[in-house]
Amino acid sequence: MEIKKQEIKSKAIKFTIEKDGKVAGRAYLYLIYNNLHKEPYGYLEDLFVDESYRGSGLGRQLVQSVVEEAKKLGCYKLIGTSRYSRVEVHEFYKKLGFEDYGKEFRMDL
Numbered sequence: 001m002e003i004k005k006q007e008i009k010s011k012a013i014k015f016t017i018e019k020d021g022k023v024a025g026r027a028y029l030y031l032i033y034n035n036l037h038k039e040p041y042g043y044l045e046d047l048f049v050d051e052s053y054r055g056s057g058l059g060r061q062l063v064q065s066v067v068e069e070a071k072k073l074g075c076y077k078l079i080g081t082s083r084y085s086r087v088e089v090h091e092f093y094k095k096l097g098f099e100d101y102g103k104e105f106r107m108d109l
Contacts, residue, residue: 008033015065017058025049027062029069042070044080063096
């Protein structure tokens with residue numbers, strides 16, 4: 001038995017918000033293709049808002065922009081992840097319409 005490799009191109013889009021001449025927040029949308037669906041799925045990664053701007057709605061704006069772009073690009077789902085210890089982030093995602101759907105497993109390399 002042989003394991004074969006096939007390179008499949010994916011795409012990333014970076015979203016940023018600037019305030020007072022500096023980047024106040026960012027998020028990435030990765031478009032991931034597989035053989036299960038014709039359309040890609042979206043992966044929301046590295047959502048960050050500078051501490052001095054937290055609570056001002058910038059995170060919500062970033063996530064809404066990512067969601068809109070994922071829909072526009074035909075994604076059939078959007079995944080966002082968060083560590084167990086970040087309960088406030090979990091509540092933030094739920095307020096924006098995400099569901100607690102499963103577990104993520106990680107291996108640092």
